Amino acid sequence: MFVKSSIMDRRNFLKYAGLGSGTLALAGFSVAGFVAGRGKDGNTGYGKTPYGKDQFFNRKPFWVEKPTYEAVGNPQRIDYLDRLFKRNAEMYQFIYSVGQGNLETIKVQGIEGLPEHLRAYFQEHPKAFEEFFTAIEKSQEQKANWPKYRDKYLLADAWSSAHSSPLKIRNSFPPEPQGTPEDWDFKGVNPYPLPLKSPKHGSELIKKIAHSFGATLVGIAKVKPEWVYQGFLRGVGKGDFEVPEHWKYAVVIAVPHEWESFYANPTYGTSYDAYSMLRFIAGKLETFIREIGYPARSHVPPTQYDLVMPPLAIDAGLGELGRNGVLITPELGGNTRLAAVTTSMPFEPDKPIDVGIAEFCKKCKICAEECPSESISSDDEPTQNIRGFKRWSIDQDKCFTAWNSVGTSHPRGCRVCLAVCPYSRKNNWLHTLAREGDPRDPSGIIASAMLAMQKNFFDYPGANEYLPPPDGNNKTYGKAPDWLRTEEWFDL
Numbered sequence: 001m002f003v004k005s006s007i008m009d010r011r012n013f014l015k016y017a018g019l020g021s022g023t024l025a026l027a028g029f030s031v032a033g034f035v036a037g038r039g040k041d042g043n044t045g046y047g048k049t050p051y052g053k054d055q056f057f058n059r060k061p062f063w064v065e066k067p068t069y070e071a072v073g074n075p076q077r078i079d080y081l082d083r084l085f086k087r088n089a090e091m092y093q094f095i096y097s098v099g100q101g102n103l104e105t106i107k108v109q110g111i112e113g114l115p116e117h118l119r120a121y122f123q124e125h126p127k128a129f130e131e132f133f134t135a136i137e138k139s140q141e142q143k144a145n146w147p148k149y150r151d152k153y154l155l156a157d158a159w160s161s162a163h164s165s166p167l168k169i170r171n172s173f174p175p176e177p178q179g180t181p182e183d184w185d186f187k188g189v190n191p192y193p194l195p196l197k198s199p200k201h202g203s204e205l206i207k208k209i210a211h212s213f214g215a216t217l218v219g220i221a222k223v224k225p226e227w228v229y230q231g232f233l234r235g236v237g238k239g240d241f242e243v244p245e246h247w248k249y250a251v252v253i254a255v256p257h258e259w260e261s262f263y264a265n266p267t268y269g270t271s272y273d274a275y276s277m278l279r280f281i282a283g284k285l286e287t288f289i290r291e292i293g294y295p296a297r298s299h300v301p302p303t304q305y306d307l308v309m310p311p312l313a314i315d316a317g318l319g320e321l322g323r324n325g326v327l328i329t330p331e332l333g334g335n336t337r338l339a340a341v342t343t344s345m346p347f348e349p350d351k352p353i354d355v356g357i358a359e360f361c362k363k364c365k366i367c368a369e370e371c372p373s374e375s376i377s378s379d380d381e382p383t384q385n386i387r388g389f390k391r392w393s394i395d396q397d398k399c400f401t402a403w404n405s406v407g408t409s410h411p412r413g414c415r416v417c418l419a420v421c422p423y424s425r426k427n428n429w430l431h432t433l434a435r436e437g438d439p440r441d442p443s444g445i446i447a448s449a450m451l452a453m454q455k456n457f458f459d460y461p462g463a464n465e466y467l468p469p470p471d472g473n474n475k476t477y478g479k480a481p482d483w484l485r486t487e488e489w490f491d492l
């Protein structure tokens with residue numbers, strides 16, 4: 001694997017390219033790329049090429065023995081309260097138990113007034129406690145402002161609700177585990193399994209099946225204990241537990257958000273289009289694996305996971321971790337949402353890849369510059385030691401406050417850092433050139449050129465602009481598609 005040289009900054013790039021002919025050539029290149037990017041044929045993961053053809057990047061030349069995340073200490077399992085949604089759910093439960101009217105009292109009493117497990121967590125993370133209340137205030141403002149924006153975002157709201165409707169019935173599909181993994185994961189397992197020809201056959205079969213169910217990307221990883229949450233297990237509840245023996249492998253699947261709405265984040269996008277697809281794919285895979293004789297458990301969005309997804313997907317060779325804390329893949333960039341199925345079915349696991357994404361992030365920083373809550377580290381190098389791994393820090397509590405601040409209430413999210421990422425681009429000729437050329441370019445020139453083009457010729461609204469007035473103007477990264485713009489279809 002080649003190691004790229006440093007990526008030039010904007011000034012050096014312009015010096016290098018020359019303000020005359022080089023710039024014009026690149027401007028032409030960018031316009032051509034922009035035009036190519038408008039075609040809907042480049043929407044990877046949506047329709048035209050089923051059965052695995054959307055997983056078109058040949059990963060084998062970029063396989064590495066050690067993944068691109070760096071271990072800097074003893075790996076530790078992640079505490080369930082480290083998950084924002086689990087922590088917030090515990091906080092809400094506490095608030096409801098003492099009465100919602102007591103919110104101000106809970107805030108004034110502070111960390112010491114909390115139940116023991118939350119107290120212990122927030123004593124270590126006092127800023128997260130303060131931010132929880134800021135997020136609530138923002139959410140109240142958001143609700144108060146909603147009548148102003150409701151008509152404008154009517155279609156986006158309806159589109160998001162339609163996607164989230166399959167999730168609204170509790171225990172819908174796939175059903176939530178009830179009982180221990182040794183009981184639940186074995187439900188309906190065929191007692192007469194046929195002998196597999198080899199683990200390789202197992203991997204190939206399950207990938208074809210996952211693609212046939214609609215997965216855009218599929219990879220297989222061995223389950224490492226450090227990716228399994230500690231302190232809470234679905235179906236069992238709170239308490240420490242050993243990683244179940246039959247969680248030997250994870251089949252990791254990915255799909256993108258619909259591309260046009262995705263570019264129109266934060267206000268027109270939603271998380272639920274990808275979430276609902278992942279739930280159906282993973283749930284069907286769980287059933288399929290049990291029917292051929294092996295235990296299986298699906299781990300699906302928005303919160304029904306017992307494992308942390310991005311590092312598992314890195315081990316499964318799907319991509320690398322970006323500065324923004326999400327998985328970036330060669331086919332989908334940051335437009336990659338994840339689910340997994342754990343099983344003991346014999347597989348030949350995939351290897352992690354190094355296509356230079358983690359290296360590119362060191363200079364790019366676009367997500368950090370555009371983040372409306374300044375939650376993403378701008379450090380040149382990943383410096384934080386998080387549970388024994390080096391990575392860029394993400395302030396998930398401030399990020400959640402931004403979710404509660406943007407001009408819509410329907411999808412509760414932002415996703416700007418995914419949409420602005422230069423890797424989140426359609427599959428057109430320009431991006432094929434970058435995707436295939438950059439990892440093979442030892443000089444770093446392709447990465448420098450792509451980054452400079454991105455920063456010089458593409459428009460970014462600017463971090464605050466994504467927020468509603470008075471801080472911003474409800475801007476979106478890209479223009480919303482006509483089918484989500486209410487004013488195109490209704491008299492406002």
Ligand code: SF4
Binds near residue numbers: 402
């Ligand atoms: S989702 Fe939005 S607020 Fe959160 S890190 Fe990404 S850009 Fe920042």
Ligand code: SF4
Binds near residue numbers: 364420421422423
């Ligand atoms: S926007 Fe740039 S820095 Fe952020 S994840 Fe994408 S490539 Fe990395």
